[in-house]
Amino acid sequence: xxxxxxxxxxxxxxxxxxxxxxxxxxxxxxxxxxxxxxxxxxxxxxxxxxxxxxxxxxxxxxxxxxxxxxxxxxxxxxxxxxxxxxxxxxxxxxxxxxxxxxxxxxxxxxxxxxxx
Amino acid sequence: xxxxxxxxxxxxxxxxxxxxxxxxxxxxxxxxxxxxxxxxxxxxxxxxxxxxxxxxxxxxxxxxxxxxxxxxxxxxxxxxxxxxxxxxxxxxxxxxxxxxxxxxxxxxxxxxx
Numbered sequence: 189x190x191x192x193x194x195x196x197x198x199x200x201x202x203x204x205x206x207x208x209x210x211x212x213x214x215x216x217x218x219x220x221x222x223x224x225x226x227x228x229x230x231x232x233x234x235x236x237x238x239x240x241x242x243x244x245x246x247x248x249x250x251x252x253x254x255x256x257x258x259x260x261x262x263x264x265x266x267x268x269x270x271x272x273x274x275x276x277x278x279x280x281x282x283x284x285x286x287x288x289x290x291x292x293x294x295x296x297x298x299x300x301x302x303x304x
Numbered sequence: 305x306x307x308x309x310x311x312x313x314x315x316x317x318x319x320x321x322x323x324x325x326x327x328x329x330x331x332x333x334x335x336x337x338x339x340x341x342x343x344x345x346x347x348x349x350x351x352x353x354x355x356x357x358x359x360x361x362x363x364x365x366x367x368x369x370x371x372x373x374x375x376x377x378x379x380x381x382x383x384x385x386x387x388x389x390x391x392x393x394x395x396x397x398x399x400x401x402x403x404x405x406x407x408x409x410x411x412x413x414x415x416x417x
Binding site: 192 | 335336338345346347348349350353355393397404405407408409410
């Protein structure tokens with residue numbers, strides 16, 4: 189299996205611009221998670237989906253962030269407008285059913301976002 | 305408050321030496337604890353999982369222990385290699401059973417030749 193695929197790997201943009209991060213989960217996985225990682229705060233859960241439905245978005249920082257999962261094989265995380273404090277590595281992860289309860293997530297390689 | 309704390313924050317060892325990383329948690333009730341390895345510029349990858357009934361589990365040169373009474377886990381690396389240089393993250397599921405995980409801040413291990 190190809191694993192979780194994220195794009196772009198690196199994104200540099202200017203404050204105020206829209207940023208869209210993309211994720212293709214492992215085929216057959218029914219949970220998809222978006223995390224943000226910074227040196228100061230470590231890994232933070234932003235939102236997760238089950239069977240394409242958003243279940244918990246309480247970690248989304250503010251209205252500038254939005255996430256969608258139009259089908260089982262694709263999800264996006266959008267930041268509009270972006271701010272310098274959004275600079276971080278954004279990870280997408282997927283898991284299969286009960287695997288979630290045992291904590292096993294399969295992570296993508298991450299998208300490193302730099303907002304100037 | 306559910307928390308996962310790791311120590312040390314960072315560690316430097318020479319190739320071939322052993323080391324032990326610590327993870328303390330306050331999550332209750334407890335179901336399991338997982339160790340992840342995160343190479344620089346990569347996503348975390350699961351190393352092993354410890355469930356409530358397990359005390360010790362080995363995965364090659366990695367040995368994880370769990371003491372559910374003291375709520376501590378350790379990850380011991382034997383005969384370290386340069387490729388062991390990474391961050392090691394301890395993760396425990398939220399006690400309320402939601403599909404949320406509590407991540408430790410990680411230990412950054414550097415293995416020098």
